[in-house]
Amino acid sequence: MVKPVFLGKLVLHWCPACNVPVLDKKCACGNPATFVNVTPPADIRPAFPYDIDRINDVSRQQFGKKLIADGEIAVYNKAPYDDRMEEIICGGEIIGTIRFEIDKIKWVLLPRLSGARRIFNKEGKEKDPDIEQNLKNWVMIHESAIPFVAEGSSVLVPGILKTAPNIKREDEVVVVTPDFEVVAAGRAKMSSEEIKTSERGKAIKIRWNQKNETTRNEAAEIIPKDNEKAKEMPPREIWKKVIDANRHVIDKFEADSVLFMQNAAKNMNKKLTCSYSGGKDSLVTLHLTETAFGKNSGNEKEYDIIFSDTGLEFKETLDNVKEIVEIYNKPLKEAGAGNTFWEEYEIYGPPSVDNRWCTQSCKLQPITTVIETNYSKEDGCLTFIGQRQYESKARAKSQRIWKSPSVSGQIGTAPIQEWTAMHVWLYIFDKDLHYNPLYEKGFDRIGCWLCPAASLADFENLKITHPESMEMWEEKLVQAGVEKEIENPELWVKYGLWRYAELPPAMKKLADEKGVRYKK
Numbered sequence: 001m002v003k004p005v006f007l008g009k010l011v012l013h014w015c016p017a018c019n020v021p022v023l024d025k026k027c028a029c030g031n032p033a034t035f036v037n038v039t040p041p042a043d044i045r046p047a048f049p050y051d052i053d054r055i056n057d058v059s060r061q062q063f064g065k066k067l068i069a070d071g072e073i074a075v076y077n078k079a080p081y082d083d084r085m086e087e088i089i090c091g092g093e094i095i096g097t098i099r100f101e102i103d104k105i106k107w108v109l110l111p112r113l114s115g116a117r118r119i120f121n122k123e124g125k126e127k128d129p130d131i132e133q134n135l136k137n138w139v140m141i142h143e144s145a146i147p148f149v150a151e152g153s154s155v156l157v158p159g160i161l162k163t164a165p166n167i168k169r170e171d172e173v174v175v176v177t178p179d180f181e182v183v184a185a186g187r188a189k190m191s192s193e194e195i196k197t198s199e200r201g202k203a204i205k206i207r208w209n210q211k212n213e214t215t216r217n218e219a220a221e222i223i224p225k226d227n228e229k230a231k232e233m234p235p236r237e238i239w240k241k242v243i244d245a246n247r248h249v250i251d252k253f254e255a256d257s258v259l260f261m262q263n264a265a266k267n268m269n270k271k272l273t274c275s276y277s278g279g280k281d282s283l284v285t286l287h288l289t290e291t292a293f294g295k296n297s298g299n300e301k302e303y304d305i306i307f308s309d310t311g312l313e314f315k316e317t318l319d320n321v322k323e324i325v326e327i328y329n330k331p332l333k334e335a336g337a338g339n340t341f342w343e344e345y346e347i348y349g350p351p352s353v354d355n356r357w358c359t360q361s362c363k364l365q366p367i368t369t370v371i372e373t374n375y376s377k378e379d380g381c382l383t384f385i386g387q388r389q390y391e392s393k394a395r396a397k398s399q400r401i402w403k404s405p406s407v408s409g410q411i412g413t414a415p416i417q418e419w420t421a422m423h424v425w426l427y428i429f430d431k432d433l434h435y436n437p438l439y440e441k442g443f444d445r446i447g448c449w450l451c452p453a454a455s456l457a458d459f460e461n462l463k464i465t466h467p468e469s470m471e472m473w474e475e476k477l478v479q480a481g482v483e484k485e486i487e488n489p490e491l492w493v494k495y496g497l498w499r500y501a502e503l504p505p506a507m508k509k510l511a512d513e514k515g516v517r518y519k520k
């Protein structure tokens, strides 16, 4: 199990009056907002229409009905797990979790009680006489078993009245009363067939039960009406009311960052630069640089945009960099690693999370080249960088201003160090900034496309968005597996085991289960 880690304050609140997320104790409408207790580090962000479509597809497959309305405001919170896992927050509550289960190579939805009630309860037997056929993965228990299951006890076979057909072992299931009221949610340890033909046994292991439930909240339990126009609306329009509710937060974060940047520039008296990568954090940092030093700032100063190309950038990222440079109309200073990755690949083979040999040659070297060829050693430069404390332990520990360890004369600064991804997105929507389109296709981080630090869920997504690149990469990886004399190299690639030089315990278990063996 991966442990949660605190990297910054937990800032997610919800205004019950406006029914929107607020990054403060108070909503702009004047009402107090309720704290939402999400799992740290709590780098919350908006769920994009793409994310909501995925949640609803998975919900329909598993339970026969969608979970979230078109145009509904939903927040994602990336929680620690072996692969990607997101808590889903609607109506001020975590209504469930969606996670990518590596052994099944698929996304699985784990509803909490409020999420389960969205799918099951409100239809009710009266409203939908065919509810038993229309919904999937439910287990109906006897009245006498309800108090025990509601307290968290497992569902035993004798306590079961009937079940939906086709439940398989390890499916997520919802436990209901004879009136289809939700009692609990958990995981099937027996299939519906096994339940039917057995007299005893533990059928369902309960994950969520009424005992751990705090107060109930209608806004989280009822799917609102679909917004008919939502499919054609850009996310910034859907999120307009959230921006209004957070107006004071957005303005304050902007003002603090701009003041910090202006002070840093005054104290340092160096050539100003802003590092741009094609990602959301550097986009906000660039816009803040323009706000602090552009024509309308009242404090005009020249600055350069710097970009270093690892040679493994998405085409969408390279296009976005070009477009952004045109929009901001500032000199671009760039350097690239060119074909270095593929040349060194011939020597070292695929990089892994514990052997990132490419960092030096593809990432650090081009950055050093940009700085050294454009700024003198004596004068150096001051670089605004879109680094945030919520991203990692190392970044949480970092100062807001530091001397570059690799390039003499360069001072790095992090104007958005204390922003969560939600602050970043609200700012992007509010200012209508030109962000990388990949964020609307299920990516939540944008860097080298084949990075071993990416999740298997991201690689599965790549098969859809960039099939040719993935085909080429998988072929190369299988070849590398053959050269390493790994038994079942295709499975070594399929389950993402190539990403580790030394397998962590969960991956070691998976390798054993799937028959992937390494030559000692």
Ligand code: SF4
Residues within 6 Å of the ligand: 310, 312, 351, 356, 357, 358, 359, 360, 362, 363, 447, 448, 450, 451, 452, 453
């Ligand atoms: S981000 Fe990943 S792929 Fe890119 S240089 Fe670093 S380790 Fe290598």
Ligand SMILES: [Zn+2]
Residues within 6 Å of the ligand: 015, 016, 017, 018, 019, 027, 028, 029, 030, 031, 245
């Ligand atoms: Zn409000």
